[in-house]
Amino acid sequence: MANCLRVPMASSLCCSSSSSLPSPRGRGVGAVKCRKIPMPPLNPKDPFLSRLASLAAKSPDLILNRTRNSDMPPYLDLLQSPNANSKLMATPAHVEKPYSGGSERRPRRPPPDLPSLLLEGRIVFIGMPLVPAVTELILAQLMYLHYDKPKEPIYLYINSTGTTLADGETVAMESDGFAIYDALMHMKTEIRTVNIGAAIGQACLLLAAGTKGKRCSLPNATAMIEMPSMPPTGYVQASDVMIRAREAIVQRDILIKLLAKHTGNSEETVFDAIGGGPFYMDPVEAKEFGVIDEILWRGQEDLMAAVAPPEHWDRKAGIRSDDAL
Known part of the structure; x- marks a missing residue:
């Protein structure tokens, strides 16, 4: 920077160019000899040099008669606020250091969030109860993936308690689950569902709503279906209770039908199955009930098939079954 500022430009500025003023020492009226002022090279993309050139054009004496300050870079002491203008010295700050892959310089960008990274792999992850904020995000992701590449499959990973919490407390309306279900049915894209933890209530419906033959579950995942429940409403009139009860029955019939x-x-x-209370299923039972089509054993299926049945171990231990008694 200092080397660039020491190079004078071809242009010059006159200290006094008015021909009407009298010449000093009685020389008469005439043009005053111009003095060349060292001007810094102007880089339009450098705000520091642009401001310094503007200052030199307005006040040449500040450039010619300036006092040097060894504690500060050259010409920076001429600006009014050195602390504020020190940022102008760092023009290339928006360019990060060369990355390890080569000498190319890339602009600094904030890292993407986890849902955005999963979205690049066409993965939609439901990892929370289906409260309205979660439902809005899932619907937006599904619509984006559907209109982005309609012919490529969407992977729906599920680990959700549906419209309730783990203790059974209702936190959302059943319509939140039905909204995601209707979006899945509206799409022409193949939907591959995977149960990676728990699919309870409306989440179990979404698990079963995947493309036939593409519904999977991990070996230790749990599926559960139950009667719909309404969120608490506090003190209401008796007529309102009856209206809400009828609505719960309508949603129950819709859930059973789907x-x-x-x-x-x-x-x-x-x-x-759901009339006597929550109906829990392990992956084997979920496959028998028709909620999923495949269990992702990753080699464990052959191992489990080689294990002797419980009756074999009972006979070997000398234990007789109740039927034999």
């Missing part, structure tokens, strides 16, 4: 459609069971079978 589960029967995607699991291949009759509506009576689904109603009997």
